[in-house]
Amino acid sequence: MPANSTQLFPSFRAGANGVKPLERAILERRATPHFDGTPVPDEVIEAVLLAGAHAPSGYNFQPWRFLVLRAEDRRAALRRAAYDEAKITEAPVVIVGFAPSDGWKKTADEVFAECARRGAIPSQNLDQQKQQAVAFVETMSVTAWLNRHVMIAFTHMMLAAEVMGWDTAPMEGFKPAAVRSELALPYDVEVIALLAIGRAKGPDRAFPGRLPLKTIAFDNTVDRPWAVA
């Protein structure tokens, strides 16, 4: 299925209720504590990857990269770098979200040419447009920028898995240098997050609650907490 397909999710429908609306996905998603051994079909993994690929990014640079670990020995290697977390070998699929520091620059010509071909940016002075965009990104902390972008894509992926009826566990407990070493990633790669996908073993965790909007949101000024209508 090409990344510009008009259908992201497989016709295959996982749950008895079909694809969940976003509202239900947001309310029902839980970090999965344990996975059973149910395999995840290739078409589901691919739909999850396409949901990530279609995330928005600054100048459409798409700096995210995804290493899909399905082989047991590869997940065992990752587990060694991730505080021996059992979920990593229990889940049939773990996706490592990472970003090579310069990866987004290496694909920039391809990105800008495709943008111009589709009429999304002017086709004149492409190289100059690209250089200005690169220079702008470099006015920010590139590490923070890479972290932000990988998480936009990861959130798409987590929600896509949920609407298709699969369970996920996002993880941030790992030693980046050990992950690079265990998985033979280049030294200049930012390892950002892990996402296990499969079927939960046992019941979902209880919903832990959320801070009220009056604590986390503000109306025009930070002196005025958001008042629920």
Add this chain to the structure above:
Amino acid sequence: MPANSTQLFPSFRAGANGVKPLERAILERRATPHFDGTPVPDEVIEAVLLAGAHAPSGYNFQPWRFLVLRAEDRRAALRRAAYDEAKITEAPVVIVGFAPSDGWKKTADEVFAECARRGAIPSQNLDQQKQQAVAFVETMSVTAWLNRHVMIAFTHMMLAAEVMGWDTAPMEGFKPAAVRSELALPYDVEVIALLAIGRAKGPDRAFPGRLPLKTIAFDNTVDRPWAVA
């Protein structure tokens, strides 16, 4: 509507087609170049905030904070700190995603008490559990961690607006110190991203395309590009 409501989105339905499935939201969302003046109803803003509030976070710390700018003079102030970007005053609502460096620690007792009350964590040794969680987060770059978390919530918000039929523009072009100064935010606040919400003026931008999965995804090892099934 309380943050633990079982309904996030208003019964109010914006588009002729009702609420969009996630797949359509992912495929149809575009960064909006210009907004017309259509006001965004309060219940839509609140649904967007609740979608952000329900995002997942490490240990449920919820470090994100959202400043909702509706008043014209507040958006004009933000625009001065954001390269004079016209969208900021054109859109009726701009949400500033930020994170006070220590904000997540200040709400940690409340978060852990609520988690325990709901049975999501053991109710024994709450203070010790909290201290271990704080210590773990502090083994990472807290700046990167805050950036990641605000973007998870922002992605929920962007998709929630889209499924309700509203247009958005995420923005990263601003000077953080100037934003803090113009909006009277404390000095220790990380300003992470902006999200304008409203109705697009004129047609959507063309879809700029995406890199193919074989470029951004890998199968078990980074030496093996993902092969589309």
